[in-house]
Amino acid sequence: MPRPIITLTTDFGDADGFVGTMKGVILTIARRASVDVDLVDLAHAIAPGDVRQAALVLAAAVPYFPPAAIHLVVVDPGVGTSRAAIAIAAEHGFLVGPDNGVLSLAAGPAGKRRVHRLESAQHRLDPPSDTFHGRDVFAPAAAHLACGMAIEALGPRHPAPIELALPRPAVGADRVTGEVIYVDRFGNLTTNVDRALLARFFAGAVSVTIAGTRIDSVSRAYGVTPAAPLVAVVNSWGWLEVACPGGSAAARLGAGRGTEVILERPGPRPIPH
Numbered sequence: 487m488p489r490p491i492i493t494l495t496t497d498f499g500d501a502d503g504f505v506g507t508m509k510g511v512i513l514t515i516a517r518r519a520s521v522d523v524d525l526v527d528l529a530h531a532i533a534p535g536d537v538r539q540a541a542l543v544l545a546a547a548v549p550y551f552p553p554a555a556i557h558l559v560v561v562d563p564g565v566g567t568s569r570a571a572i573a574i575a576a577e578h579g580f581l582v583g584p585d586n587g588v589l590s591l592a593a594g595p596a597g598k599r600r601v602h603r604l605e606s607a608q609h610r611l612d613p614p615s616d617t618f619h620g621r622d623v624f625a626p627a628a629a630h631l632a633c634g635m636a637i638e639a640l641g642p643r644h645p646a647p648i649e650l651a652l653p654r655p656a657v658g659a660d661r662v663t664g665e666v667i668y669v670d671r672f673g674n675l676t677t678n679v680d681r682a683l684l685a686r687f688f689a690g691a692v693s694v695t696i697a698g699t700r701i702d703s704v705s706r707a708y709g710v711t712p713a714a715p716l717v718a719v720v721n722s723w724g725w726l727e728v729a730c731p732g733g734s735a736a737a738r739l740g741a742g743r744g745t746e747v748i749l750e751r752p753g754p755r756p757i758p759h
Contacts, residue, residue: 490516490632491524491555495544496620497532498560504618505530508560508625511611515629523632528557531671535563537588541650542668542676545591546723548578557592558628559583560620571604571623572644575637582628584619587650605641655679662687662749664726666696669742673734677747679726688749694718695748696728697739 492512498504509525516523528547532540540561548557555578562569562584570585577594582604593599604610604627614622627640655664655678662683668676675696684692684704694701705717708731716735721727728735728747736742 488552488554489522489524491526491551492628492632493526493528493547493551493555493557494530494560495528495532495540495557496530496560497534497536497540498530498620500530504620508558508620511621511625512629512632515626516632519633521633523629526551532561535561537561537563537586538650538652539668541588541591542723544581544588548581548592551579553577553579555579556628556631557581557589558624559588560624561588562586562619565619566616570644570647571619571627572647573602573604573627573631573637573640574647575600575602580628580631580637582624582631584624585644585647587648590647590649591652593647600637601644601647602637603641603644606639609635609640653678655683657683657687660751664747664749666728666741666743666745666747667725669736673730673736673738674721675728675735675739675741675745675747676721676723677726677728679747679749681720681724681726684720684726684749688751691751693750694726694728695750697741697745699739701728 496505529543540559544559564586572585574581574589574593576599581589581593583589604623609630610626611622652667653665655662664677664679666675667678691703701716701718705711705719708717708729716730718728730738
């Protein structure tokens with residue numbers, strides 16, 4: 487049998503030992519069951535409480551793992567409140583975390599997933615802390631799933647998990663207006679215009695305008711036009727992105743999440759007066 491995989495995505499960083507403690511819980515449970523687990527650190531520098539950032543990172547990564555992998559996410563500003571703790575059996579594996587939308591983008595179509603609340607007292611640490619469900623609720627659930635436990639044993643069905651709604655581009659007759667939804671550590675600006683929309687409305691050339699700056703075409707890669715201060719590309723997630731080769735587009739443009747992006751079929755530039 488292949489070794490089970492558990493990925494971890496958190497906003498804990500690496501200074502306080504929270505991630506290591508969660509790994510300790512997982513390994514303790516797994517070794518009691520004589521199961522060897524592979525632990526993969528997906529991301530721990532998510533901005534504190536940034537559910538959308540974590541959801542996008544998770545959704546981009548999950549399809550590249552084996553289909554039985556377990557993805558544990560703790561970006562949980564509502565810890566200790568009435569928000570549910572859930573596990574999802576999804577098309578691309580299992581997802582474990584808070585019911586705040588952070589799992590929804592990776593979970594796939596609603597008809598192809600089963601969602602259960604993590605309510606079994608036998609499968610959490612006792613007593614669970616009100617401030618660290620990553621250690622006491624989510625890590626034990628992920629470990630038990632890795633050991634072969636059925637998701638139904640963790641708790642009852644949860645029929646209406648929270649869905650994260652990304653902003654949708656506005657599509658007009660001759661332009662698409664979108665916005666930046668993610669900024670990576672390089673300062674690249676990911677927009678909510680995906681590859682399919684780009685191809686459907688702009689089969690030929692397209693210009694991209696952001697923060698008052700116009701880019702006349704979409705490039706194949708960052709370095710195709712090395713002299714250009716800014717480029718537009720379709721990134722590895724399948725979204726239109728604005729980048730500054732060798733620098734930060736976010737810093738150069740003063741742009742960030744929510745900045746408007748306009749796509750148009752290119753025409754002549756206006757003559758300055």
